[in-house]
Amino acid sequence: MAAAGGKPAVLLLRPVDAPFAAALRDRFRVLDLYAPGQALPALAFVAAAAAVPEPPRATVIWGGVRVDASFLDAAPSLRCVVSTAAGLDHIDLAECARRGVAVANSGEVYSTDVADYAVGLLLDVLRRVSASERYVRRGSWAAQGDYPLGSKLGGKRVGIIGLGNIGSRIAKRLEAFGCIIHYNSRKPKDSVSYKYFPNVHELAAESDVLVVACALNKATRHIVNKDVLEALGKDGVVVNIGRGANIDEAELVIALREGKIAGAGLDVFEHEPKVPAELFSMENVVLSRHVAVLTEESRSDLRAHTIGNLEAFFSDVTRCLLLHLHGLALQELIPVRSCSP
Numbered sequence: 001m002a003a004a005g006g007k008p009a010v011l012l013l014r015p016v017d018a019p020f021a022a023a024l025r026d027r028f029r030v031l032d033l034y035a036p037g038q039a040l041p042a043l044a045f046v047a048a049a050a051a052v053p054e055p056p057r058a059t060v061i062w063g064g065v066r067v068d069a070s071f072l073d074a075a076p077s078l079r080c081v082v083s084t085a086a087g088l089d090h091i092d093l094a095e096c097a098r099r100g101v102a103v104a105n106s107g108e109v110y111s112t113d114v115a116d117y118a119v120g121l122l123l124d125v126l127r128r129v130s131a132s133e134r135y136v137r138r139g140s141w142a143a144q145g146d147y148p149l150g151s152k153l154g155g156k157r158v159g160i161i162g163l164g165n166i167g168s169r170i171a172k173r174l175e176a177f178g179c180i181i182h183y184n185s186r187k188p189k190d191s192v193s194y195k196y197f198p199n200v201h202e203l204a205a206e207s208d209v210l211v212v213a214c215a216l217n218k219a220t221r222h223i224v225n226k227d228v229l230e231a232l233g234k235d236g237v238v239v240n241i242g243r244g245a246n247i248d249e250a251e252l253v254i255a256l257r258e259g260k261i262a263g264a265g266l267d268v269f270e271h272e273p274k275v276p277a278e279l280f281s282m283e284n285v286v287l288s289r290h291v292a293v294l295t296e297e298s299r300s301d302l303r304a305h306t307i308g309n310l311e312a313f314f315s316d317v318t319r320c321l322l323l324h325l326h327g328l329a330l331q332e333l334i335p336v337r338s339c340s341p
């Protein structure tokens with residue numbers, strides 16, 4: 001863990017894929033929790049890394065590693081957290097802001113892939129693609145004959161919760177399928193003509209489909225609750241590519257079990273990797289393992305984006321910190337690239 005001089009030090013706390021690791025090592029002195037022979041537990045490793053003469057000023061946060069007060073206490077040298085995720089719910093943004101630590105996320109790297117995936121989940125639920133595939137594989141076609149009808153995507157009123165980078169791409173795709181788009185977000189957007197609902201309950205009551213595409217924070221935790229599901233109604237479908245805890249999962253399972261809604265397409269869950277077992281036998285539910293962001297292409301874009309953010313930070317630390325000290329909103333520090341002149 002001795003300082004090597006030359007390349008700036010970067011703290012890494014999860015194994016990353018080989019090309020990513022090589023690209024990081026090329027440019028930075030990577031202090032890697034998972035390096036061969038490294039045996040310290042995570043926080044002790046972070047503290048040891050922070051105690052060398054040229055301690056890391058930046059960390060790459062891969063996956064859901066939590067950045068909270070105890071993490072930041074262990075590494076007081078850190079001034080920049082570069083997350084490889086789009087959602088920042090595992091990072092205590094207020095605590096980072098208080099300590100003058102800049103935070104960057106994956107920006108728009110995943111947005112088109114996640115939007116494609118949301119449409120895929122919705123089509124799958126409505127047209128029963130996965131259910132029909134299972135039916136064929138288990139040999140039911142010849143034995144049972146008729147198969148239940150699916151439901152047409154075109155013409156559906158789709159209520160999107162969160163019309164950011166991802167939500168707005170979902171809207172564009174679904175418009176092309178002939179859907180009518182409604183949305184809820186913190187504020188109405190001047191750039192779109194879709195109908196805005198300040199209240200998710202009213203959005204659900206006017207929609208056939210709810211797509212959750214918002215960040216997870218205090219205001220959006222369980223934003224889809226029992227009442228919202230009831231307002232959506234028995235023909236309604238929920239798609240979630242945001243975070244599991246955006247939906248009250250226990251209430252979702254009840255609503256599905258009792259036929260209060262028609263189906264769900266879920267890529268994210270409240271207690272990943274745990275998935276409520278009751279969902280496994282529901283033919284009207286499509287389940288996947290938080291993969292909406294994952295494509296070969298997004299991974300290679302992510303590599304470039306992450307390294308770009310680190311390089312922007314190391315080339316212009318002073319300006320990033322000045323922006324912060326002048327009280328700009330944290331969002332304006334994301335991504336770090338925006339700190340470049």
Ligand SMILES: O=CC(=O)O
Binds near residue numbers: 087088293
């Ligand atoms: O869900 C994945 C992410 O936030 O990047």
